[in-house]
Amino acid sequence: xxxxxxxxxxxxxxxxxxxxxxxxxxxxxxxxxxxxxxxxxxxxxxxxxxxxxxxxxxxxxxxxxxxxxxxxxxxxxxxxxxxxxxxxxxxxxxxxxxxxxxxxxxxxxxxxxxxxxxxxxxxxxxxx
Numbered sequence: 001x002x003x004x005x006x007x008x009x010x011x012x013x014x015x016x017x018x019x020x021x022x023x024x025x026x027x028x029x030x031x032x033x034x035x036x037x038x039x040x041x042x043x044x045x046x047x048x049x050x051x052x053x054x055x056x057x058x059x060x061x062x063x064x065x066x067x068x069x070x071x072x073x074x075x076x077x078x079x080x081x082x083x084x085x086x087x088x089x090x091x092x093x094x095x096x097x098x099x100x101x102x103x104x105x106x107x108x109x110x111x112x113x114x115x116x117x118x119x120x121x122x123x124x125x126x127x128x
Contacts, residue, residue: 008084011056012066013076019064022112023057026080026092028123052094052119054080060103060111070115074098078117087128094123 011018031048061067070076076096083089096117105111 004083008082010081010085012079012081013069014066015077016066018056018058018066018070020059020061020067021056022059024054024080026052026054026082028052050123052096052123053099054096054117054119056115056117058113058115060113067113070098070101070113072098072101075120076117081128085128089128091126091128092123093126095120 006023009021009024011021011024028050029052030050032045033048034043035046036043056070058067074097076098078093078096080092081089082092096119098115098117100114100116102114103111104114
């Protein structure tokens with residue numbers, strides 16, 4: 001099994017890499033519906049619909065165009081490259097709605113941004 005260093009990952013929004021990205025999370029979930037009959041002694045379940053959401057963490061950079069578009073309520077088209085963008089590496093792409101954006105500032109640190117989004121529609125898994 002190959003392992004991948006986190007420094008290889010990147011995320012593109014609107015086809016352009018988000019600058020100064022420091023981390024990201026992509027979460028997928030699937031609903032389950034109970035399908036147990038009254039006569040069954042054990043419960044059974046059926047897969048339902050799936051959804052996805054995520055978060056992006058970055059150092060604040062007002063000159064980075066993709067960062068400027070990540071405002072609450074805005075729609076985004078994105079591609080997540082957890083392994084990097086070399087040929088054969090896995091990607092996750094889709095569209096979503098930005099559900100939150102926060103900017104943090106500390107006296108002795110970098111100004112940072114955190115963005116959360118809710119997926120809208122299908123999350124496509126493919127390779128570069």
